[in-house]
Amino acid sequence: MxxxxxxxxxxxxxxxxxxxxxxxxxxxxxxxxxxxxxxxxxxxxxxxxxxxxxxxxxxxxxxxxxxxxxxxxxxxxxxxxxxxxxxxxxxxxxxxxxxxxxxxxxxxxxxxxxxxxxxxxxxxxxxxxxxxxxxxxxxxxxxxxxxxxxxxxxxxxxxxxxxxxxxxxxxxxxxxxxxxxxxxxxxxxxxxxxxxxxxxxxxxxxxxHGRKVLAYLDGYGLAMDAHDQTAPHPKGAGLQSACRQAMARAGWEPKTVGRYHAHGTATPHNDRMESAACEALFGPRGVPLTAAKGSVGHTLGAAGALDALICGLALRRRELWAVTNLVEVDPALTVAPVRERQRHEPPTALVATAGFGGVNTSLALSAGDAP
Amino acid sequence: MSAGITGFVSWASGGIAVNAPARGAAKGRLGEWAEAPPLSKIHPRARRPHPTSRQLVQLANALLGERRIEGLGLVLGTAAGCAQPDREFQAELDAKGWPLGGPSLFVYTLPTAAAGELSIAIGATGPLLTVNAGTASGLLAVARGLEWVATGRCPAALVCSAEQGVENEQVAMFLIEREAGRGATGNSGFADPPSAAAGDALELTRALAAAAPSRLISIDPLGYWAALELEAAR
The missing domain is CATH 3.40.47.10 (Thiolase/Chalcone synthase)
Structure with a gap:
């Protein structure tokens, strides 16, 4: 199903x-x-x-x-x-x-x-x-x-x-x-x-019921760092595990993933961790990276559903949306944040979130019907 | 794939029970557990965990000892899980001023913090959730742990039902593993329960201790319910 x-x-x-x-x-x-x-x-x-x-x-x-x-x-x-x-x-x-x-x-x-x-x-x-x-x-x-x-x-x-x-x-x-x-x-x-x-x-x-599909949730992963209450695992071990679970449940391989929608809190620790996790999953600058918290802030418990909605809206338009407030990408990171709105295929994404206690989730999303 | 409960530990006003009915009548609150193992021995990475988190680590140690399970999942069912740290942090803000709250205490105001501390202490890298369904939270947590293991989400799950730092402290912790026996099946919902009977995770502990087939149903005044069908292992 x-x-x-x-x-x-x-x-x-x-x-x-x-x-x-x-x-x-x-x-x-x-x-x-x-x-x-x-x-x-x-x-x-x-x-x-x-x-x-x-x-x-x-x-x-x-x-x-x-x-x-x-x-x-x-x-x-x-x-x-x-x-x-x-x-x-x-x-x-x-x-x-x-x-x-x-x-x-x-x-x-x-x-x-x-x-x-x-x-x-x-x-x-x-x-x-x-x-x-x-x-x-x-x-x-x-x-x-x-x-x-x-x-x-x-x-x-x-x-x-x-x-x-x-x-x-x-x-x-x-x-x-x-x-x-x-x-x-x-x-x-x-x-x-x-x-x-x-x-x-x-x-x-x-x-x-005659309802349009906004996006498909094809897979889901949840895993712990078992590392620290506030600091993420430096290589994003739990996040990598969550992303691999989501891909496995969706029947995807890393090359199936069209974009990585980041947790992207803009703290030094988080963004470094996500860069390391992305590099391990997709290689350096392997997939475009999007992130929404420069626009909507960090909404804590609501953030995962909000990121899924935002990513789903972009996917159904076959677009990548720029990372708000990004001026110069941190050269120490090996990710490829999107700088301007553009058309993009394939319309598939991993949506990542990471929380205190070392909790990590990943959602495998695919585009629904065009708006 | 079947899943079953292979071990339990519980704390209530009557005392602590590990894989057997409670004996004697230990006194006091969980925070005054004189025989608790020192944190430095069982949680080398501990910094300054809040007592509600520390006590879960100590109870897990009573259940697991030095056993570690790759990919272990954690589910914590709680209604008032972070009420005590919330009020302590608010009192600190009131006393010292809004800019001067303590970061280490703030971390434990999250309902997930206790389960997170457990994962760090015992190296659990599987899925983690805190679930709330009012006073049916504990039984719901057991149901989800059974489903996780039965559907292959993780090879084993440590499930906790914990109300600490409140008037009537109760903690029950279950280890759920694959193919351990006929096990139990769970369900949960909001209203229209199949029948009306009181039950909670502590009742489950008692049923397990008696090794008797049971049907446990927990109903909350708000309308939540959770039910488990239990069968004694063969």
Whole structure:
């Protein structure tokens, strides 16, 4: 069975809606701007990719709701035991934990969303640090392949919070300027917030319902570095393993891969690690490299699903999109970041994410129907 | 391919149990486990892990000893896994000021941090996930570990159900391996459970200790449920 991504919705720092996101990425625009949500005085950055959408109540719930409005518009969402829900997030309703309204920041968020979308099959929140929503895509892939459900709604969500921003400040990981992945002058990451909602089902089912396919999820890999809580393995051992798993499940060889869509946080450690992993997989500058975090910021638990969506949008146009904010490629790296938008074949990609704790994921994506 | 549970360790207020029913009545909290092996002996790469992570490493050591499994997977089921580190980090920010939080404590505010620490300590390079389904999280984690091994995602999985640093601390840890017996099958979902009965990973430990066929179902007030069909190994 081929797994298709057939519907999508997104709220990002570029605003509400997939079209706004697609336009900004095609034009390599950055949404990293001065923070307004809280006062960053004393912290090593004052910037973030903050979504301009206004929400009331819990911020992650509000972002998720707006993304679902777009992704699931017009669908019959009556409760269905064959519909699953997998949510990837790192902090969920963090504010509720800090204000001692609950010890569990995830279950309520996921249960309320499940009721809204009528998901009564496998329902869970996945934590894999910054790879959380990639892991959610992987769980959905498994649930469909194992026949546990007919469709799975996958969501990634993360709201900006001063608590997390201060933590990345403490780690000296924040850049004082908009993040510049793979650039010689990169200084760290820019934080962001986003919600992404995707519908996954078999290609046959999508066609039967008259839905266009945005992208195919052909394979998935998940592996650990077993090296360090914050620093990635210097050669990207876990990421290489995850990429090889994804290719094996897709039936691909390295030469099948048309592009590598990087985690690309713009920290010195991460970009060096991904360069080493890419060289081991594809040889020096073996495939074009794309990366989105200079445009949308690092959205932590939402990043994997957001990167999958962005990569899928580019694949279906048979285009490569430039790495936002890239001026001069770090000469110490052996990757080939894309400098300008261009046509490209074959429309296949590995989408990589890597998280604290040494968690790595890889998604094998192929182009769906042209827009 | 079949998969089964080949070992377990559990901690609850009644004491610690390793592959056998709990004996005696150990007192205190997990963080006061006087007989715990020193971290320096069992986790040479440890820096300053948060107690919730350190205790999982110590319990894994009780289960695995020096055994290491190539490509071992890890699944952690938890509802309140990072609540304690979250509140400690917030207290630090409140006390010292927002720019002065400690980086080593912040790392452990991620729900994956404890499983990550385990992977570093025991060299586990297979897949890793933290799963949350309310109070059905533990049983769901066991179900996913069984599916991973049964479908060949990894040769073995260490599955943990852990609620630490909260009022009622409970940790149960299972080693799942291929072709170990008839094993168990799992399922999980959101509503419409097949029947209503309380159960959790600790109940699973007890069922395993009794080596009796069981059907375990955990239901959460929010509507989550997870179910396992267990069969004693032959």
């Amino acid at each position: 081929r797994v298709a991504i057939s519907r999508a919705g997104a709220v990002t720092a570029h605003g509400a809606g997939v079209p706004a996101l697609e336009k900004a990425l095609r034009d390599a625009q950055t949404a990293v701007r001065p923070l307004t949500r809280f006062d960053p005085t004393g912290l090593c950055s004052t910037l973030a990719a903050e979504s301009p959408v206004v929400t009331t109540g819990s911020r992650p719930d509000g972002l998720l709701s707006l993304a679902a409005d777009e992704a699931l518009a017009g669908l019959d969402l009556k409760p269905d035991a064959r519909r699953g829900l997998m949510i990837g997030t790192t902090k969920g309703r963090l504010a509720d934990v800090l204000e001692r309204r609950t010890d569990d920041p995830f279950a309520g968020l996921c249960a309320e969303f499940a009721r809204r979308v009528g998901a009564r099959g496998p329902v869970r929140t996945l934590g894999a640090a910054c790879a959380s929503s990639s892991a959610a895509l992987g769980e959905a892939f498994d649930a469909l392949q194992l026949g546990q459900c007919d469709e799975v709604i996958v969501a990634g969500v993360e709201a900006l919070h001063r608590f997390v921003y201060s933590g990345f400040h403490a780690l000296k990981a924040l850049s004082p300027e908009p993040a510049r992945p793979f650039d010689a002058q990169r200084k760290g990451l820019s934080m962001g917030e986003a919600a992404v909602v995707l519908l996954l089902e078999s290609e046959e089912r999508a066609r039967a």
